[in-house]
Each structure stands twice: as structure tokens, then as C-alpha cells.
Amino acid sequence: MRHFFYTLIIMTLKKYSWEISDNPEHPAGMAMLYATGLSDKKMKQPFVGVASCGYESNPCNMHLNDFAGLIKQSSQEYDLTGLIFNTIGVSDGTSMGTLGMRYSLVSREIIADSIESFILGHSFDGTIAVAGCDKNMPGAVMGMIRTDRPAIMVYGGTIASGHYKGEKLNIVSAFEAFGKRVNGAISDEDYDGVIRNACPGQGACGGMYTANTMSSAIEAMGMSLPYSSSYPANSPEKLRECREVNKYMRILLEKDIKPSDIITRKSIENAVVVAIALGGSTNAVMHLIAIARTAGIDFTIEDFKAINARVPMIGDFKPSGKFMMEDLHEQGGVPAFMKYMLNNGYLHGDCLTVTGKTLEENLKDIEPVTVSMVNVIHPLETPIKATGHLCILSGNLAPEGAVAKITGKEGSSFTGPAHVFDSEQEANDAIRDHQIQKGEVIVIRNIGPKGGPGMPEMLKPTSMIIGAGLGSDVALITDGRFSGGTHGFVVGHVTPEAFSGGPIGLIKDGDIITIDADGLTLSVEVSDEEFAERKKSWSPKATEGLQGTLKKYNKLVSTASEGCVTDKF
Numbered sequence: 001m002r003h004f005f006y007t008l009i010i011m012t013l014k015k016y017s018w019e020i021s022d023n024p025e026h027p028a029g030m031a032m033l034y035a036t037g038l039s040d041k042k043m044k045q046p047f048v049g050v051a052s053c054g055y056e057s058n059p060c061n062m063h064l065n066d067f068a069g070l071i072k073q074s075s076q077e078y079d080l081t082g083l084i085f086n087t088i089g090v091s092d093g094t095s096m097g098t099l100g101m102r103y104s105l106v107s108r109e110i111i112a113d114s115i116e117s118f119i120l121g122h123s124f125d126g127t128i129a130v131a132g133c134d135k136n137m138p139g140a141v142m143g144m145i146r147t148d149r150p151a152i153m154v155y156g157g158t159i160a161s162g163h164y165k166g167e168k169l170n171i172v173s174a175f176e177a178f179g180k181r182v183n184g185a186i187s188d189e190d191y192d193g194v195i196r197n198a199c200p201g202q203g204a205c206g207g208m209y210t211a212n213t214m215s216s217a218i219e220a221m222g223m224s225l226p227y228s229s230s231y232p233a234n235s236p237e238k239l240r241e242c243r244e245v246n247k248y249m250r251i252l253l254e255k256d257i258k259p260s261d262i263i264t265r266k267s268i269e270n271a272v273v274v275a276i277a278l279g280g281s282t283n284a285v286m287h288l289i290a291i292a293r294t295a296g297i298d299f300t301i302e303d304f305k306a307i308n309a310r311v312p313m314i315g316d317f318k319p320s321g322k323f324m325m326e327d328l329h330e331q332g333g334v335p336a337f338m339k340y341m342l343n344n345g346y347l348h349g350d351c352l353t354v355t356g357k358t359l360e361e362n363l364k365d366i367e368p369v370t371v372s373m374v375n376v377i378h379p380l381e382t383p384i385k386a387t388g389h390l391c392i393l394s395g396n397l398a399p400e401g402a403v404a405k406i407t408g409k410e411g412s413s414f415t416g417p418a419h420v421f422d423s424e425q426e427a428n429d430a431i432r433d434h435q436i437q438k439g440e441v442i443v444i445r446n447i448g449p450k451g452g453p454g455m456p457e458m459l460k461p462t463s464m465i466i467g468a469g470l471g472s473d474v475a476l477i478t479d480g481r482f483s484g485g486t487h488g489f490v491v492g493h494v495t496p497e498a499f500s501g502g503p504i505g506l507i508k509d510g511d512i513i514t515i516d517a518d519g520l521t522l523s524v525e526v527s528d529e530e531f532a533e534r535k536k537s538w539s540p541k542a543t544e545g546l547q548g549t550l551k552k553y554n555k556l557v558s559t560a561s562e563g564c565v566t567d568k569f
Helices: 002-013 027-035 040-044 064-078 099-121 136-147 171-182 188-197 210-221 236-255 265-277 283-294 301-310 325-329 333-343 424-432 459-467 528-536 548-556
Strands: 047-052 081-086 126-131 151-155 162-164 167-169 390-395 398-405 413-421 441-444 475-478 489-492 512-516 521-524
Touching: 027 040, 047 064, 047 099, 064 081, 064 126, 064 236, 099 126, 099 136, 099 283, 099 548, 126 136, 126 236, 136 151, 136 210, 136 283, 151 210, 151 236, 162 188, 167 171, 171 188, 171 424, 171 459, 210 265, 210 283, 210 333, 265 283, 265 301, 265 333, 283 301, 283 390, 301 390, 325 333, 398 521, 413 424, 424 441, 424 459, 441 459, 441 512, 459 475, 475 512
Parallel strands: 047 081, 047 126, 126 151, 390 521, 413 441, 441 475, 475 489
Antiparallel strands: 162 167, 390 398, 398 489, 413 512, 512 521
16 A cells, blocks of 8 residues: 555656656666666656756856756755756857847747757656756746746856956947947957956846846746846855755645746736836847747737836846846845835735745745835836836837837937948948938848848947947837847837838838837838838848748747747747
């Protein structure tokens, strides 16, 4: 009888890996697992796939394989069999401004596909994903949603600040230094000093750029442990998280708590509230909509727009503010911030999380962050911006939506003549050669999800604009997207994109464009009749030469307003 109950417990925990690892009717699977060195004890334990986005060529991901090793090692302490498998990442920082950037957003889908394929292909019981750079995190969560087996995401952590001649540096400092160099505003020696010192070691970009935005949002969503998003990459706390994550995986397995139990409309709303209140990246709009669509939750840009209208921006983070994620860590981290938001009625406290407890239970003994006008977090009563900064715009230039990051420091509206470019390189060359005039609206098109393909980020041109001293004098719109490090009067995700015949593909140099953040409109002084006439001579960008990944992405990807997913067609 005792053996029967022991077997029943093992079978309950091993709902899936039982099919292969200890099944006498599957001898080949058992033989292959024994060949890897698994003991009888390990064969009888739940199998947990440790998905590492680690690779050696950027600081965001260079340490993740080490974290995965710690997680595997500690799995035995909780009677779990952790087994590492690898997925990919594409570094935005190293690919920015090159054709390689086309693969960045695409990598999100590859990560999701690979986690789904491995976990379901090998009948594993759960997943712990170790993610570092921007697309790693939403890709990992999307893959875990598809498997719908107990899952936890571990964020690789934020990088420390760099320093040069008494100035705090981060990755955006390097791009802006290039703009200053082009403009003759920095010496070659100081340019080299900034480049060499901007990134001092392991960890993701330190401001409220996309990596820290998405890690914070996913913690608020309940898919990572408390503090995961704000522990620095090189901290002892991050190492402790890696050792303890299996404790919570064990709880999820015993209680059969799956992503579908955690990711709900309420938890998506919590993620959006946190991303907006912290002053996060425009990429959060696309990624959170993609996560919602993968989970089968009806959540659109209109829902994002409604939350943005009621949630103030109170995080004073770079790129438009002063502070880094390391500064919030010193003041209690994301849980302390969330406790402040929960106490003020902005979060749903009853949402389940990967601890097996609700968000409110996780935060019960946490002291709220100390807020002040000179602190990382400003008071809700005196916010940096009374409504959110992630503005969803529409109008005759963006009939299906666009996303603007307006913190208030740029002003609330901009009107000027269009200066149109059909590629990022053309725009970069024009900025470098001082061909941009004050008052213009720079238009970079044919770089959307299909047209890029891959919807590359425009951090290089926006940083060059800032470095050239034009940050407050020009605006930029694109059917591409922006890095979380971008700041200035910029609008991205313009939908429909130029490749699909959207109005952005029909405008000409000199057309008067108006960006109105108060009225939430993006419009151009071109009549419907004139647009119809221009459409007669329009043709989509040629796609010859595409192969493999980019060719499939061009055919399958949805619009930016639909999250750029590739499995909803």
C-alpha cells in the first residue's frame, strides 16, 4: 500500500515525463536517458527543463549559462531533475544600426518556438527559463504559455553603471557619443573612453529600457519570483534566486499551477500598470499584447490606451530621467514599488503568482518604496506625467494605431514638414551629413514587421539626433520600432506599415505632419482623394533575396498593433 501511494505521488508530479523516463512501454526513451547518466532516483523525479538564453557575445546574456548551471545543481535539493537546454538571443546593442537588427524581434518567436518544441517534444513536466536581453523574456513567457506546464522565468539581472570622468554611463551613452562625435562635440579620446566604459560587465541595459521594463512587467504578471526584475546581475541576491527557484517549481508542480492559472486579464493589466508607471519602453505595448494573444486573452491596444489614460508616470528612470534600476534595488526593488501601487489601488492583489501565493500575499510584509520629488519614484500626487507616457495614437497616418513615448519633456505636440527616408541607413547618412533641418518630421519607413522584415529598432538615428543637438527641434515617425533607450519626440509602430500599403508609405517630402499627444492623433495634411491618387502608382518594397527565417517571418507576422505574433493567421 505504501508503495502504491509513493507511485501515485510520483505519477501525479510526473504528469508528462512519465511517458518517457520511467515507462516500461517506452524502452528506447528510458535507454537514452540512462545513457546520459541519469540515476534511478533522477528518473523517478519530475523533469524540469532549464531553458538558457545564454551566449557569450553580449553582457546581457554572457552569464546566463552559469545561472542555468546553478539552477540545475540546486534542483536535486527539491527532488527535481533539472536538465539544461539552450535557446537563442540576438543582442540589440550589437546589432543596432546594422542589417542584423532585423533578426532581433524575430528571435522572440524563435525562443517561444524552441521552448514549446523542447518541452512538449521531450514530455517535460515544467520549465525554468533564464532570460537576459529584451526579446528573451517575452519569448520565454510565450513559449511557457504554449506548453501550459508549471513554469518560472528567472531574469538575468540589470547591469551596473559605467563611469568615465565622473559621469555615470550606460549603453545609450555610447550611441549618443557617436552623435556628438559626428557633430564635433566630443574628442576622439573621450569618445573612446565612453565606448570602453559604458558597459562594465554582466547584466542587461541598466535604465528603464526594454529589458528592465519587461522583467518588471513579468514580475507584476506573476511569472517570476519577487525581486527577480530588480536584483542586479552581479549581486548575491541573484545567485540566491537561482538556487531557490526550484523550491517554487516544486510548489507549482505539487499544486499543478500553470501559466494559464497565472496569466489572466487582471495580471496582464498589472503588467501594463507597472510598465507605464515606471516609464517603460514602447516595446512593452507589442510584447504584452503578444503575450495576451498567446494566452488567448482579449487585450488590445485600445485596452493599453485606456490604462495609459488612468495611470500616472512616476518612475524617474533613464533614458528621459535620472536613475537606473540599480537605484530602485537599493530602495526596496520592484516589490517595494508594487506595494506602493497596490496600497493606492492600482494593482489587482488577488492574482496568483509563481510563489503559489497571490500578489497581495507576496507583498504582505514588504515596506512600500519611499517616494519624493527627488527620488527614483515620485509621489502619485505629483507625478512626472499625470497620465501614462505610452500614448496610443491614431489618425489618417496611422488608421490602425501607433505608439509614442511622450514623457512631457518633449512637449505635447509637434507639427512640421516630412523628410522621408525609405531605410534607416538613408536617415543615418542624412543626420551624419547635417542634412536634417530644425522643425522637420523625419519619416523612416519600409522597416515594419513585414517590410524590414523584422521591425528593427531606431536607436541609432534617434541617438544621433540627440548627440547632434537636435533632440528638441525635430520629430521622428516610423513603421519600425524604438529601443527602450530612445527618447525625444518619436512615434513608432505606425500601422498599417508602408509594405502593406499604409499611408506612411504614401507621404512625400514636405507633407505637413502633426503629432498630438494630448489629442492622441497622428495626422498628415493629405486628403483621402490625394492618398487614393498616390496609391495608384504605389508598389510594395521588393523582397527578393529573403531566405529562411526572414522569409517566413515576412509571410506570417501580424501587425504591430496585433503584437507581431506569427501563429495567428
